[in-house]
Amino acid sequence: MEPVRLNKYLSQQGIASRREADRLIQGGLVKVNGKTIQEMGVKIDPEKDKVEVDHFQMKSKKNYVTIALNKPKGYVCSMKKTKLDPNIVTDLVDLPERIYPVGRLDKETTGLLLLTNDGTLVNQIIHPSSESEKEYEVTFNTPIPMGAIKKLESGVKLNGEKTLPTRVKKTGPAKIRIILKEGKNRQVRRICQKVGFPVKSLKRIRIKSLKLGSLKQGEWRQLSEEEIGELKG
Ligand code: URA
Numbered sequence: 605m606e607p608v609r610l611n612k613y614l615s616q617q618g619i620a621s622r623r624e625a626d627r628l629i630q631g632g633l634v635k636v637n638g639k640t641i642q643e644m645g646v647k648i649d650p651e652k653d654k655v656e657v658d659h660f661q662m663k664s665k666k667n668y669v670t671i672a673l674n675k676p677k678g679y680v681c682s683m684k685k686t687k688l689d690p691n692i693v694t695d696l697v698d699l700p701e702r703i704y705p706v707g708r709l710d711k712e713t714t715g716l717l718l719l720t721n722d723g724t725l726v727n728q729i730i731h732p733s734s735e736s737e738k739e740y741e742v743t744f745n746t747p748i749p750m751g752a753i754k755k756l757e758s759g760v761k762l763n764g765e766k767t768l769p770t771r772v773k774k775t776g777p778a779k780i781r782i783i784l785k786e787g788k789n790r791q792v793r794r795i796c797q798k799v800g801f802p803v804k805s806l807k808r809i810r811i812k813s814l815k816l817g818s819l820k821q822g823e824w825r826q827l828s829e830e831e832i833g834e835l836k837g
Contacts, residue, residue: 607647607648607649608647608648608649608650609645609646609647610625610629610634610636610641610646610647610648610655611625611626611629611644612625613648613650613655614628614634614655614657619657626644628657628658629641629642629643629644629646630642630644633657633658634655634656634657635655635656636648636653636654636655636656637653637654638654638656667701667721668720668721668722669699669701669703669720669721669722669826670703670718670719670720670722670725670826670827670832670835671697671699671703671718671719671720671824671825671826671827672716672717672718672814672816672819672824672825672827673693673696673697673716673717673718673719673819673822673823673824674714674715674716674717674816674819674820674821674822674823674824675693675696675709675713675714675715675716675717675821676696676714676821676822677711677712677713677714677821678691678711678712679691679692679693679695679696679711680692680693680711681693681705681707681708681709681717682705683704689711693705693717693719694719696822696824697719697824701721702721703719703720703721704719704720704721704726705717705718705719706718706719706720706725706726706729706730707729707730707787709808710790710793710806712805712806713806713807713808714805714806714807714808714821715740715741715806715807715808715809715816716808716809716810716811716814716815716816716819717808718811718814718827718835719824722832724836725832725835725836728835728836729811729812729835730787732786732787735785735786736785736811736812737783737784737785737810737811737812738783738784738785738787738808738810738811739781739782739783739784739808739809739810740781740782740783740784740792740806740807740808740809741775741779741780741781741806741807741808741809742779742780742781742782742792742796742803742805742806743776743778743779743803743804743805743806744778744779744796744801744802744803744804745778745802745804746778746801747777747778748774748777748778748780748801750774752799752800752801753772753774753780755799756770756772756780756782756795756796756799757769757770757771757772760794760795760798760799761798762788762791762794762795762798767786767788767791767795768784768785768786770782770783770784770785770795771783778804781809792806793806811835812834812835813831813834813835814827814831814834814835
């Protein structure tokens with residue numbers, strides 16, 4: 605963001621006219637990053653610098669929030685309720701910031717969903733070029749043979765287009781873990797159906813380095829700076 609003169613910034617924030625802002629500054633009432641600024645003409649970066657007037661911090665820095673939610677069944681990743689889908693994922697999160705789901709999980713899918721107001725994070729995760737790994741736990745109604753697993757691993761044709769190869773681990777007779785690097789609509793359900801094994805239940809357990817861990821369905825937690833850094837990396 606462009607640096608802006610401190611008096612202009614204060615007037616843009618509705619604190620004072622520019623002339624009054626100059627008086628506040630000269631009077632020693634304005635601090636930038638904890639240091640009192642009394643000289644005129646100092647520029648600040650509204651995104652990075654912390655400005656306080658008479659001890660009240662201004663809302664200069666955008667408050668980025670990113671949370672991990674364990675999405676329960678029956679909730680949709682939409683910002684708008686409809687008659688058909690009155691349960692939306694943001695209803696589960698009580699925060700003052702307006703946050704949005706990063707990508708989608710189907711209504712019937714459970715597990716790890718990120719919600720954020722940080723646009724750069726969204727791009728890093730859902731842009732196809734990011735090839736972010738997403739891992740799912742899939743259960744079937746009947747045992748799945750190795751032949752079907754091999755087909756899933758080598759990629760499956762959907763609407764004439766082959767999906768990328770996947771990594772699959774068999775974790776039970778009717779249970780697998782599958783890692784995708786792309787996010788076509790209802791991809792796991794469609795590729796499993798295509799190889800003859802409709803999905804009984806689907807849960808996302810990881811996005812890049814972030815694991816669902818011990819969050820229970822409907823629970824959420826705020827991510828640490830470190831976790832967000834890893835997701836952006
Ligand atoms: N693949 C699906 O089929 N559904 C999801 O919710 C996510 C991936």
